[in-house]
Amino acid sequence: MANLGKARIKAKSKKGIVTVKAMAKHPMLSYQEAKKAKKKADFITHIMATVDGKVVFEVSTSQFLSKNPYLKFQFAGEKGGKLELSMATLLGEKKSFSAKIK
Amino acid sequence: MNRRNFLGLGLGAAAVAMVPMNLSAIDFRATKPAAWTATKVDAAMKDLYGTTATTESGVKLKAPDIAENGAVIPVSVSSKLAGKTVAIFQDANPEATVAVFTVPAGGIIDYSIRIKMQKTGTVTAVVDVDGKLHSASKLVKVTKGGCGG
Numbered sequence: 201m202a203n204l205g206k207a208r209i210k211a212k213s214k215k216g217i218v219t220v221k222a223m224a225k226h227p228m229l230s231y232q233e234a235k236k237a238k239k240k241a242d243f244i245t246h247i248m249a250t251v252d253g254k255v256v257f258e259v260s261t262s263q264f265l266s267k268n269p270y271l272k273f274q275f276a277g278e279k280g281g282k283l284e285l286s287m288a289t290l291l292g293e294k295k296s297f298s299a300k301i302k
Numbered sequence: 303m304n305r306r307n308f309l310g311l312g313l314g315a316a317a318v319a320m321v322p323m324n325l326s327a328i329d330f331r332a333t334k335p336a337a338w339t340a341t342k343v344d345a346a347m348k349d350l351y352g353t354t355a356t357t358e359s360g361v362k363l364k365a366p367d368i369a370e371n372g373a374v375i376p377v378s379v380s381s382k383l384a385g386k387t388v389a390i391f392q393d394a395n396p397e398a399t400v401a402v403f404t405v406p407a408g409g410i411i412d413y414s415i416r417i418k419m420q421k422t423g424t425v426t427a428v429v430d431v432d433g434k435l436h437s438a439s440k441l442v443k444v445t446k447g448g449c450g451g
Contacts, residue, residue, distance in 0.1 A: 217410070228418075230395075246331065254406075256409070257406070258403065262338055262397065262399050262401060264395050264400045265401065265417055266374045266375070266416040267374075267418075269415065269416060270414075270415065270416045271413070271416075272378070272412075272415075273412065274410045274412045275410055276410065
């Protein structure tokens with residue numbers, strides 16, 4: 201199961217716009233790759249970011265994201281907030297990570 | 303769905319604070335399952351939005367002309383439109399849909415992700431503004447496939 205590793209998150213605020221760069225650790229095995237490697241297909245299916253309980257970013261993803269997917273997004277927000285990034289995978293694994301907005 | 307989420311949470315790392323998933327979240331894999339198995343971009347778009355009529359304006363799609371490594375292709379989508387969702391498709395892999403972003407109220411459409419493509423194909427980004435689709439597409443040449451190729 202534990203395909204989902206640690207995520208690295210950087211959140212920086214500039215003039216009221218927070219830019220988040222995040223990199224998750226996950227092999228992102230598509231069905232084809234999994235068949236070759238004789239493993240079960242597994243990939244991140246849903247990523248959501250919240251600040252103080254408010255959703256600021258959300259994406260449903262497929263197997264065609266790169267291995268160890270990287271993403272960048274922006275939203276309106278100030279310094280000091282706490283960003284929560286939660287991820288879910290096809291095999292039902294769930295993890296969430298937090299980072300302070302700098 | 304909620305129950306499954308709840309069980310899954312227990313398995314996660316204990317040290318990190320947990321947030322329940324479905325706050326106002328829309329998981330497109332649950333609500334539009336057909337779109338994720340569609341093999342053609344048009345079919346996936348139809349499953350997701352109910353139409354394939356798009357206007358080619360207002361959306362900026364950035365992707366390399368030639369990708370040496372199909373396993374890591376940086377793609378970014380930005381738009382000043384007040385879109386509700388943003389979808390990324392491509393026609394090189396067995397299934398067409400790559401990702402569907404939900405734009406929260408007042409959200410900024412400026413997303414970058416890295417995707418993989420098996421062979422040369424066209425990446426299409428669609429921004430949904432109140433049921434009207436705006437799109438941009440770009441041909442990406444892949445010299446080395448990244449999808450088990």
